[in-house]
Amino acid sequence: MPEITNIVILTGAGISAESGLATFRGPDGLWEGHRVEDVATPEAFARDPSLVQAFYDARRARLKSAEPNAAHRALARLDAEWPGELLIVTQNVDDLHERAGARRMLHMHGELKSAWCLGCDARMRWEGDLGDHPACPECGAAGRLRPDIVWFGEMPYEMERIDGALMQSDLFVSIGTSGAVYPAAGFVQTARHYGARTLEMNLDPSLGSYHFHESRIGRAGELVPMWVEEVLGSS
Secondary structure: OOOOOOEEEEOHHHHHHHHHHHHOOOOOOEOEEEEEEOOOOOHHHHHHHHHHHHHHHHHHHHHOOOOHHHHHHHHHHHHHHOOOEEEEEEEEOOOOOHHHHHHHHHOOOOEEEEEEEEOOOOOOOOOOOOOOHHHHHHOOOOOOOEEEEEOOOOOOOOOHHHHHHHHHEEEEEEEOOOOOOOOOHHHHHHHHHHOOOEEEOOOOOOOHHHHHOOOEEOHHHHHHHHHHHHHHHHH
16 A cells, blocks of 8 residues: 555445444335435425424434444544544444544534534534424523434535545545435545545445445445554554
């Protein structure tokens, strides 16, 4: 592997699926009979907030029984031991990276354990349900809290920071992503444009697989620890 200093890693649903968390969209594109777009847009929240809150309350509850897997732990080890620049960008809204020990990371699509008040614009840690319309701890308004999740039609978080990291990266790695959702699906092209090597690790080739210099196909829990060993062994 050529000498590298700055690494950007993108993780998607595939890395958390091995911890028992279902991917966002089921095989039939539905969630309990509803189109995903009907539970994950601002318009859906305005139309039927109880349905949207029930969807995220259920996911937040399921997260409590999930544990980080070998891929999460390997990336946390890389975070702790890599001497150069590192940024883990996750599309996932779970907290498994953090629970494994990763620190140099961000959630571009928000977090299940965060609530956003539409009344005062405050964001806060949130462990319980939102479906019972609790009052905002900051401003006291009732029924104004929503999941702090980036929905369809909304801008992902910290795109400026992500773009800057991609432009400075020597290596871009995509793990467990479909390559179907933009802007994340375009990260590989940005990284390559600025001279980075690119690697994909996925259960199946992604839609953008042809953009990568190298693809490794298999389970993240097996591929990622082996790759981390390679990288730390060459540093």
